[in-house]
Amino acid sequence: MSTENDLSPDERPAPSLRRWALIVFGLALLLRIVHVWQLDSAPFGALRMGDSTSYHQWAEEIAGGNVIGDEVFYQAPLYPYFLGMVYATVGESVTTVRVVQSIMGSAACVLMMLACWQWFNARTGIVAGTLLSFFAPAIFFDGLIQKSVLDLFFLSLLLWLLGQWSQSPKPRTTIFIGVVTGGLLLTRENAILLVPLLLFWQWMRTSEKRWQPITLCLAGMFLVLFPVALRNKIVGGEFHLTTSQFGPNFYIGNNPNADGTYRPLRARRAHPKFERQDAFDIAAASLGKTPTPGEVSSYFVQQSLNYIKSKPTEWFKLTARKFALTWNAVELVDTEDQYTFAEWSLPLTLTQRVAHFGALVVLSALGVCVTWQQRKEHWFLHAAILIYTASIVMFYLMARYRFPLVPFLIPFAAAGIVNVRDYWKQASAKNRAITIGIVLGVGVFSNWPLVPIEPMRAATLYNIGAQLDLEGRGDESIPFYEASLKLRPDSVEALYNLAHAESRRANFPTAVDLYRRVIELSPQYIDAHNNLGLTYANMRRFEEAEQSIRKAIFVNPKSAASYNNLGSIFAMQSNFDQATKHFTRAAEVDENYAEPLVNLGMISVQKKEFEQAQKHFQRALEIDPNHLNACFSLGNINAEQRDFRAAIQWYQRCLEINPNFQQAHQNLQRAEALLRGN
Incomplete structure (x- = not known):
């Protein structure tokens, strides 16, 4: 796979290779450790948010001995098992995990160097490892409690193994390629589209016994994936190669309300703990039965296909937007965004100015142009970029979803830097002009401002505040909600949570103003009506309190919580007859709601009706022990x-x-x- 200027394996000085491996590893680790150290002192340094909370809980169960679990995997399983292993061996603090991941990320930089050393030449390998060391999103993702660190590690390892195999196609290496690919599929499911390409590439690189490497590679994948599929069959009754969330994810990216980014199946339910249940509930309501995980997935796939068939032009525009977002410089937020974290991290602040995705795409385009004459040697990388792009566009965009493109782009970016001078001397005027046109065109396309950064930073600040709230650090959450609202004043969620925080501090007038603002922006927001009513009640403004709660009931007459709140307002006024009426109604609307039964018990205690009170409390405990x-x-x-x-x-x-x-x-x-x- 080398050009005529490459060093053969025998000619490469081993000490030089080792020396550069140590330099790249040390440089990458230094940047990442400084990043971790500075994040550790940030107000949110120890927080786990979004997917990381579910990964953490899952990993705790694994570390505690519940290795098998009892449900079909809904999320890719390998990262929680990796996390569980870290917890069981070195500890579960966020900083500890970040340090371990920093070491893995630094190792990935070395693997990238070794891979490009083989695919191109020594200089390209050194530049590639250095580029990845400084690449801002790589530093960012290595510091998140997310699976992206495994994506980068497995893909870098895979490229190195493929380079090894192309020079010496040993059976052991072939099997290991399959094992690594299987591991990749357990952390990034859409990478399954790369499997046919990988097998075809091995077929084309083999002149004799072409089926042997394919068989061995599949055997390696089987060793990793079959236990997972069998485990899913045992606990869930269905074979799923990795997870059962294909359908919901496909639907999120392909429906009439999709915009190319993540939108939860139900509004204000953008949390992993809701995703699986919401998908199940929606499918069950439509199908009229209790569906299996496979039936839930199939239901959402069919809904998306119906949309595509009914509105092909609209879907094509949506797909074009997703393609543009895939190649855009901006790192789309999931729960945390790179730009907010950079305010607490000097390595991110410095590197994201130049070593960002938009710059990488431009350099990669240059590299493709200057190495085009060697395209027969590098066509696997070209094809992998196209296929993985398609696998992203099928769904929806987040920065971490497109991050696996980086290991395929880095080699060309490095090759472009290394070879551009020689190319410029040797290329014809026509080819120079074409290269300039391509690079400029790609640069404009990739760096065109499609998505503003401020709303993403607002979302991150809100998420930090919300997590602080969940951990009982309400006073600390307020500055983050306020900062979020400065960037996005119309954020209903931030306004609502800030109102709730102010109410907890007994700052009731401010809370009232904020709740009113929420209702102006979202008149159907039942919780805002309810909490406004309860805030009025705390201010002893009972007439306004009752009006607010009744508005909530008007919005949703089946809201048991609203009836319960109305009962509480009457109970605060010692109007026990009206309170009993509304508590009873709340219990009727939702038979699995314990709170109104407890409140009925409290009224019975007030009346000295202890036997009746005990019945209410016992019934509540049957619902919630x-x-x-x-x-x-x-x-x-x-x-x-x-x-x-x-x-x-x-x-x-x-x-x-x-x-x-x-x-x-x-x-x-x-x-x-x-x-x-x-």
Whole structure:
């Protein structure tokens, strides 16, 4: 696969190769460790957001011994298992994981150097490894609790192995190529489109016994993928080679409301913990039965195909937009964006100015032009770029989804830098003009401002605030919501969460203004109506509170939470008859909603109707066995009735649910003392 200027394996000085490998590794690791160190001091440094929360929970289960699991994989499984291994061996702190991933990312830079050393020549390999070391998105993704670090590692390793195999097609190398490809498929499912290309390339590179490398490569993939498919069959009753989320992902990228980026199946449900359930619920409602994971996937595929058939022109425009986004310089946000993280990271701040995707595409275009005469040697890389682009455009765009293109682009970018001078001396005027035209055209196309950065930064700041909220750090979340709103003043989610945070701080007038703003922007936002009503109630403005809750009920007459809130407002006014009426209605609307039953129990306690109260609390616990207030109230009732043994059991149950529940500690001690006194 080498040009005439390349060094043969025997001519390459091994110390030089080792020296450059150490230099590239050290440079890459230095940049990544500084990045990790600076992120560690950021307010969000220890947070896990979006997919990383589900990966973390999954990895904890694996590290704890639940290796098999009990459902068909919905997300690519390899990264959680990698994470579980890290947790079990060196610890589970975010910083620890980032350091491990930084080492892997640095190793990928070395593998890229070795691969290009073989595919092109030594100088190209050195430049390629250095480029990847400085490439801003690579630094960014190596620091995220995301699977992109494995994508880069496996693809760089695969290219190196292919270079090895092309020079010495040993059976062992062929099997290892299959194993690595299988690993890649377990972290990036759409890479399956590369498999036919890989097998065809091996066929074309072999003159005798052409089926042997194909068979061995497939055997290597089988070793990795069959256990996963068998496991899915055992736990879910269906064979799925990797995961069952093809259909929902395909639909998100191909439906009448799609814009080429990620939009959740249901509004304001953009979180991994909702995605699987929402897909199931939508499919079940449409199919009129309880579907299997495969049937859920098939349902969404069919919905997308119906859209494509009914509106082909609209779909073609959507596909063209996705193609443009794939090759655009901007890194589309998922949960965290590169540009916000750069504010806390000097390596990102410096590298993203020049070593960004738009620059890489331009250099790669130059490299393709200057190496075009060797296209018969490099056609696998050309084809891989086209095929992987198609696999992205099939779905929707996020920066991490197009990141696997980088290992195929880096070799050409490096070759362009290394060979442009010689090419310019040797090329005809016509070829020079064509090259200039292509490079300029690609540069304009790739760096044209298609997507503004500010809304993405606003989304990241909002996500940081929301995660701080979830972790009980509400006061710390407020500056992030405010910063998000400066970039995107009409963000309903940021306004709503900021209102909620201000309400928790008893800053009720500010909360009211914010909730009103939310309702102006989104009149159907039930939670905003409900929380506005509860905020009014906390201000003792009960008439306005009732009006707000009734608006929520008008928007959705089947909202059990709204009836429960209305009951709470009447209970605050000691109007127990009206409160009972609305709590009862809430329990009727949703038979699996424990809260109104607890509230009915509290009213019965107020009326000294302890037997009825116990029935309400017991029913609530049948729905939610961990309902703290129900357990605590039952303990109080038993203590009131001087049944201290039963009271002690309920207080102990409270402390099992929440060991920090101080009132339960105090009541338990009191009940134990009274029991001893008897």
